[in-house]
Each structure stands twice: as C-alpha cells, then as structure tokens.
Amino acid sequence: GEDVEQSLFLSVREGDSSVINCTYTDSSSTYLYWYKQEPGAGLQLLTYIFSNMDMKQDQRLTVLLNKKDKHLSLRIADTQTGDSAIYFCAESTSGTYKYIFGTGTRLKVLA
C-alpha cells in the first residue's frame, strides 16, 4: 500500500537552516503537504506543492519535489526557537478522501 516515510528527529542550532526530508510511494499523488504540530495542538497546514511543480518558496520556507525519486523536502531558513515542532509530510490524490501521513519529524532548535 501507499506509504510516506520521514526521519523521526532533527536538531539544529538557531539561525541555521533545517532540512526535513520525506519519501512517498504513491505515484498518483496530486498534492503534497507539510503540516506543523506545536506541543498540545492540532496540525496546521504550513505549505503545500502540486505534483506538477518542482519547487515552491514561501518566505523562509522552500519546498523541493523530486517526482522521479518520490522525494519531498522542506527547508526552513534562519531557523528560530519558535520553529521547534513536529513536521508531518502528507500526500493526497485529487478527487479522493484519502490522505497518507508520515510519522512526523520532531525538530528541536537549540539556542
């Protein structure tokens, strides 16, 4: 079945860039998402990319999509302590109810 994989932990120093990686298996994915979960809260959409795009930039966030390798990454520039959270990669296919989530990557930002 479809699967989305992420590493569980990432630790960076404040001011450095963070790169969170994700691989997926479903070649029919239409949208790929990054959700952020802060402690004790629900998930919130951080950014998304259509499957026909290679890159999307939104302020400090850069999303790269390699469709051939089914690899998605999220780069956070100038990482701040407020970026400490769990980041979930997810994919869905247009016209279906179905979303597949990764395990989440816990980002810890060291002051």
Next chain:
Amino acid sequence: NAGVTQTPKFRILKIGQSMTLQCAQDMNHNYMYWYRQDPGMGLKLIYYSVGAGITDKGEVPNGYNVSRSTTEDFPLRLELAAPSQTSVYFCASSTSSGGNTGELFFGEGSRLTVL
C-alpha cells in the same frame, strides 16, 4: 473563527467503559475525519465521512463507531474501552470543492487514557 472544535480535551476511562468524543465544524465542509496519533506512528485514519448520512471505515476502525447526522457534527464512539485505545484523537475536516488544495483543518485533539 471556531473552525473544528473537539471535546473533551482530556479524559481518563476505565477498561470497559464507553464514551463519545465530540467534533463540530462550522466551515460547511462535507468531508470529516477521525485520526488517532500514537508516538512515532504518525496519524492513522479511524473513520471518515463524505457527507451527512455517509460514513466509512479507515485503516483502524475496530473498537470505534461514528455517525454523521448533520454536516457540522461527527462524533466518535468508543464502546468498550481498552488500553490499546490510549491515544490522542484528532478530528479534521476538508472541502471537496473544485479548485481547492485539499487542506485538512484539525481540531486541537482529545487525549484519552484507558486504565
């Protein structure tokens, strides 16, 4: 802006007890979902609904039931609580309107402990 509202936020149950987790959304979304989140396991879909009166099983439906009598409400029922149901439960909603990105809107979660 209420969005998706879940109650209760915390609950402790004894083995064999029953309870209902409430979920309501005010965005007129037709799709609603229940997920459970376990450490290091991501989100697993329990049940989903594509509209009032229509529900279907997700990946991990055993031990749960749902109903969708209105567009706004999607309660999750645990009939005979078991320790394996200790988890954080999230309700979410989305719209199937054409041209949308499929963003899921999540509630703040309900943390359930079964002892």
